[in-house]
Amino acid sequence: MSDDIKPRLRVPTTAKKGEVVEVKTLITHPMETGQRKDSDGKLVPRLIVSSLAVTYNDKPVLNVTLEPAIAANPYLSFFVKVEESGTLKFKWTDDNKQSWTAESKIEVA
C-alpha cells in the first residue's frame, strides 16, 4: 500500500528576487476517513496524511494540518516568497508517523 504513495510537485525552477511563486503539491494517498465500511460491514480505520511541512533553505514556510475532510490524493497549492536561490523541502506525515519527503530547487536569476 505504502509503495503506491508518491508525492508530486509543480514548482518553478527560476524566480526573480522577491517574487512570490505558486507551488502545487499532490500526494497519492487514499485518506481513509474512519467513516467508511468495508464489504463485511466493518469500519475501515482512519488513516490519513495528517500534516505537510514546507521549508525553504530550512526556514519554515508553511505547516498544514489535514483533517479527514481533505479529499483522497490530497492536492494542496500555496505560495512561497523567494528572496534567494535555494531548496524548497516538503514533508508529509500520516497518522502512523510514516513520512514522505520531496524537494525542489529554485534559482534566483
Next chain:
Amino acid sequence: MVSRLTRRTALMASLAAIAGALVARNAFATADQAKEWLGGLAKGTPKDGKVALKAPEIAENGNAVPLTVSVESEMSDKSYVKALYIAADGNPNPGVAIYEFTPLSGKAEVQMRIRLAQTQKLVAVAEMNDGTLYTASREVKVTIGGCGG
C-alpha cells in the same frame, strides 16, 4: 381509552423524533460543533472581512470539491496571517484544515480539494500575527455526498 392510546402514540412519536435527532447529531457536525472547533483554535470574536472563500455554488460530487481560501495581508514581518482555520458544519467532523503561515509564505492564499457529506456551510477564520481574527463563510450545495456512500 382512546385518548390514552393517542397520547401514548404521540409520546412514542415524539420520543422517536428525539432519538432520530440525537442520531443525526452524532453522525454529522452541527453549526455549533463547527463553531466550537474554531473557537478552540482561535480565541476571541472574529470580525467579518479580509477572508475570501472560493468554491463552486453547486458541487456535483462531494468527494472532491475544489476550495480556495485567501486572506488579505501584506505578509511582511510586521503584519502577516499567522493561521487559517477551515471548518465545515455538515461533515462527520467539523475540521477541514489548519494552515500556519510565516512571512515567507508571501501570499496567504491556499487551494485544496475537500470532501463534503451534504449541502453545508464552510467557515474560515484567519488569525493575524497581532491576534485579530477575521472570518468568512460560504454555503456549498452538494448533489452526491462524499462520505464513503
